[in-house]
Structure formats: structure tokens, C-alpha cells
Amino acid sequence: MILDVERLEVRYGRLPAVRDISINVAAGEIVCVVGPNGAGKSTTMLAIAGELTPSRGRLLFEGGPLAGRSSEDTARLGISLVPEGRRIFGTLTVEENLRVASYIRRDRDAAAKDLESLLDRFPILKERFRSPAGRLSGGEQQILAIARGMLTRPKLMLVDEPSLGLAPKNVDLVYELLRSLREAGMTLLIVEQNLDRVMDVADRVYVMRDGRVQLSGTVVALKGSAELEAAYFGFDRGAA
């Protein structure tokens, strides 16, 4: 396993947002986390990336503990978070956004090559290379955010709701990119609300609710199952 999350608990002040989460991801997998608003998905991602400190549980990356590592360090270890809301640097140019990410790399030549191939792949980034990233459309910003995350050359990418607020056409584009990342050997942990998308792209799924894992399994086993629907929407849905 490249990532092991064991019985994680994360609090904001005294309020637990993640109560008891165990997730694991094997190298080369695409694992999706689904769940309603407030389930604790983003919190889990932030804790893995080192921005939030867990109050309980263990985080292992490639078998080594992540406890006490800052986000600066986890980035160096090979974890890259593309956070909810994209958080591109709007006043920086597209180029500068990408540069910020490549500074942690020692292999300058390879980084330059990666940048080249990204720009070839996404002509829009090339076209707008020198203009402020804040002027890109939402979809373009999402592409930039993922491209930026990739340029740190992570072993594991955490992507939080990449399709949020995007037009369907752009969602296709984003998922095409994510799939191609897997083909290139990347491991992905993706938070996604859209179940159809998840079934389309993931190897395995975790359903989260109220800070706990309700259900997990392979896509093959869960596809179209009533169990999945129940876990996702909660058991109270049938009653309502």
C-alpha cells in the first residue's frame, strides 16, 4: 500500500469532522471517496497532505509515518493535493503558477520536459501562459490546478472535487486528464460527488458519512448495487 489511513480522527477545535476513517490505496490505483456535504472528505484529504494534524489514528505513506510532517514536507515526500476550490494563484501568471510547483524538484531537465508535454496536451495553458491565472475560466483553472499538482512529480495525487462547478464538457476534459495520469503510473485518491463519474473512473470506492466510512469495495462489486445507494444517500432516504 502506498497510503494507509488507519482510524483517523481530525477535529476543528473540539468538533470532530473526521471521526474514524480507514482508507488504503495501492500504488497505481484510482480510489474514489464519495459522500454527502460535510462528510469529512476534504478534511481527510487535508490531514493526509499535512495541513491538518490528526487527533487520533495513523497515516502511513509508503510504509512510513506521516505524523508531524508539515504540508511542505509531504509535498517533498511525493504527495500532492489539488484542493477543493482549485486555489490557483490568481495574480500570478499561468507560467508562474506552474513554476511554483516545480521548485521542489531537483531534476530540472525532467521538470522542463514535463512542463513541455503538459503544455502540448493543454494548448489553453500554452495560449494563456503569460496571462494572470485569475482570468482563466473555471474549467481552465481546474486544469491548471491539476497540472500544477502534477509538476511536483508526486507519487500520490489527492484530488478534491475536480468537477465541482464545471460545465460537463470541462468535466470530461478533467477526467480524461486524470485517467491519463493513471496510465502514466500515478496513484490517485479522488473525492467526487458524482457517482456515475466515480463508477466510470475508479477501481475502488469509499462511501463516507458523518466522518465515518459507511461502505467500501471495488467498483465491479458495487456497481448499481442497492447497498451503495443506501450508503451514499443514507438509510433515512427511503423513509423520506
Add this chain to the structure above:
Amino acid sequence: MITLLQNFIDAVSLGSLYALTALGVGLLFGVLRLINFAHANFITIGAYAIIVPSTNAIATLYIGAWHWAVMSTAVVVIVVALAVVTEFIVFRPLRRADPPTLLVASFALAYALQYITLLIYDGRPKAVDIGSNLAEQVMVGELRIPKLEILTIAVTLALIVSLALFLKRTRYGIQIRAAAEDFRMARLLGVRANTVIAVAFALSGVLAAAVSLLFLARTGMLAPRMGLPLVLIAFVATVIGGMGSLVGAAVGGFVVGFASVVLQVVLPVEIRQFRDAFVYLLVIAILLWRPAGLIQVRAITERV
């Protein structure tokens, strides 16, 4: 016409000092959301550096007696070291503190540094003679321009251009700008918070050192609180320029410089001594007109 031009040059040179100070303050505000009162002490200590180690009532120059290039370099090194050391001792341990705590810390630091200066040098101003040849005037047609004003404007331009290039072109510059916008995101991409902050402090030290020397050459007087009025005006400049924008800070500095000179000229003699009160009135007017400052930036977000 000649007097008008003369006044214009005065205004640009005074505005230059304010702009440099405002940039030093604005840089740290941008990165850390820190309002650094101790910037005044950076300026003061940079000026006193030229008489170290003498503590006599009548100042004798030591560093100040060196060749100007060596002296300037020495003062820059001293102030940068001071800025970086204060970041290390005072602000680094407070990395997770909220802005009000940082504000109080910078107050405390400013007082501590001021009293250290007072302890060593007592409160009496000391006349010092640096760059007295800068008082000479250059004649351009009928226009008389003091060399010091030309130097002030030239140094300011050079520093502003260098700072802009640094922020735009270098690795640390780009990291500073990214961190100023979203520090946590920058860290998620592996940007080292401590490095970026130390570099920002060092840059503000360079700017403070330049102000130390230019201001000292202008007044010819060392005083333990000499940096304070400059920094107060710089705060005003950053506010009217728009908090969080470096362009705004520089523009604000020049605006205040112009306002001061204009008021100096147009106010009747009897109330001229209250000039600064009118400057602040003007500031209030500007803020009523544009509450977010002249240069509007995105909403200021949380740091680190």
C-alpha cells in the same frame, strides 16, 4: 514655472522616502499579514550604525567615515541582519499566531529596540555629517536641484525596479508572491514558509537601510525615534494605496509626499506647522472616496 518644477522635484524626493518605507512595510504585510512597527527601528538603527562603536555625546563616525559604497553596503548588511534576526527570534515562534498577536509582538519589539537605542545613545539628537557634499545644487537651466534629491530619486527608482524584477523573475520572488496570495496552498506545493518569510524580512531590511541613509543625509541628525514618523506615514501610504498591494504602497507613498509638499506651499504660514494634520485629513477624504484604497486587490485572505 521654475518654482513649480522645484516643488515637483521636492515632492518626488520626499515621496520616494515614503514609498521605500511603505514598500518595506507592505512586503511583510503581504506575506505575513504583519504590520511591522519595528520597521521604524530598522531605519533608526541603520542610521545609528554609521557611528558604531562610538557612544560619545558628540558623534564620531566609524562606518560612516568609510568610502560611500563600503559604508552603504555595511549599513545594508547590518539592517538586513537585524531584520532576519528579529524574524528568527520574535516572529518565527509566533508562526501560528493570529494577526492581532503579531501586531502586539511587533509593538513590543519596536519598544524593546527603541529602549535599547535609548540606553546606548541617550535621547538627545546627534548631529552627524554624512554626505554634506550632497547639499550642493546642480543647475539645470535656472532650476537648482540639490544633489541629494537626485540621489534619492535615483536610488528609489533603482530599488523599485530591482524589487519588481526580483519578485517577477526569481524563484524566491515568485514564491513570495504565491505565498502572499495563498500561503497554505504555496506550502502544499512545497514552498518553505520559513525561507520565504526570511527573504521577505531581508528585502524589507534592504529597503529600510536605504531609507536610513537617504533620510539621515537629508536631516543630518540622529535621533532614537527618527524612523517613527516615516513609518507612520508609510502606514498611511499603504492604507490609501490599498493594503496588500505593493504597487499601491509605492503609489500611496508618492501621493503622501506630493500632498505634503503641496500643503507646505499652499497653507498660510501661520498654520503650516499643522501640515501633517491636513495630510491626515486628506487621507480620510481618500478613504471615504475609496474605502479599499487606490489600488484594489482581491480580498485579503488568511496567512500560513
